[in-house]
Amino acid sequence: MNTATLVVFISTFAFVSVTPGMCMMLSLTLGMTIGVRRTLFMMAGELVGVGLVASLSVMGVAAIMLATPEFFWVFKGLGGAYLLWLGIQMWQSKGKLSVPTEATQGPPAPAKALAIQGFVTAVANPKGWAFFMALLPPFLNASQPLAPQMVVLLAIILTLEFASLVLYASGGRMLSGFLRQAGNVRLMNRIAGTLMMGVGVWLWLG
Numbered sequence: 531m532n533t534a535t536l537v538v539f540i541s542t543f544a545f546v547s548v549t550p551g552m553c554m555m556l557s558l559t560l561g562m563t564i565g566v567r568r569t570l571f572m573m574a575g576e577l578v579g580v581g582l583v584a585s586l587s588v589m590g591v592a593a594i595m596l597a598t599p600e601f602f603w604v605f606k607g608l609g610g611a612y613l614l615w616l617g618i619q620m621w622q623s624k625g626k627l628s629v630p631t632e633a634t635q636g637p638p639a640p641a642k643a644l645a646i647q648g649f650v651t652a653v654a655n656p657k658g659w660a661f662f663m664a665l666l667p668p669f670l671n672a673s674q675p676l677a678p679q680m681v682v683l684l685a686i687i688l689t690l691e692f693a694s695l696v697l698y699a700s701g702g703r704m705l706s707g708f709l710r711q712a713g714n715v716r717l718m719n720r721i722a723g724t725l726m727m728g729v730g731v732w733l734w735l736g
Contacts, residue, residue, distance in 0.1 A: 539669045540686055546661075547687075547694040552651055552732050553580075556613075557695045559725040561702030562718060563620065564639060569699045575645030576695065577688050579652025584687055587662035588670070588680060599656075609650040610733040617727030623719045654733060 548554075553576050560569040652658065670679055702722075709718040 535669060535671075536682075536686075539683065540690070542665070543687055544690050546665075547690045548697070552655060552729050553648070553691075554694060554698045555725055555729050555732075556648070556651055557698040558702040559620075559722045559729070560644070561699030562706045562725075563702075563722045565706075566696065566699045566703050568638065568641075568644065569695075571641040571644035572648035573692060573695045573699075575648030575650075576652045577648075577692060578645075579649040580658075580691055581684055581688060583653060583658055584662045584666060584684060585680065587659060588666050588676075605650075605654045606656075606733050609654045610730040613647075613651070613730030613733060614727050615730075617723045617725070617730060619723070620726055621720050621723030623716055651729070651733065 556572065556576075557569060560572055666683065669683065670676065705721075706718060709715070709721075
């Protein structure tokens with residue numbers, strides 16, 4: 531893989547990665563309510579999901595997955611319903627993802643649950659599978675070994691994806707600080723809850 535190809539790939543995926551999407555909105559929401567540090571658990575699950583989707587897309591498995599809409603219908607339905615339920619709880623200033631008030635203090639969301647949330651959001655979107663099927667093959671050289679090329683491309687993809695997730699989570703954290711200073715914790719929970727519900731609906735419609 532030559533330098534020119536890498537430059538084009540990095541430029542293309544950097545633009546795509548930083549564009550608002552389900553995973554970025556999820557990162558923004560969690561950054562707002564639980565902070566950047568704990569959002570890293572969600573990011574870890576999301577990056578595993580993105581890496582899996584990208585790898586399977588190159589292997590051709592994505593074509594089979596997209597040909598079985600029943601699988602995605604069930605997966606998307608469950609994932610979307612879960613995110614919608616979380617959003618409703620956050621809107622009501624309840625649950626482990628909302629910003630606690632004096633009346634809603636409780637244990638933080640488990641790291642495992644956050645990681646699963648990120649993984650499901652990344653894997654359950656058919657558009658993500660279709661995107662990687664369309665994006666990755668043109669950048670692969672059939673005359674060279676596939677494995678080294680995939681390692682390089684996956685490293686670039688995950689690095690750019692992680693940077694974008696951190697950027698969105700940091701933005702959410704800044705918004706959280708502004709609303710906290712204004713004493714609007716309940717408003718912050720409602721904004722975050724609305725975003726979370728939006729991600730759930732987005733997952734259904736994706």
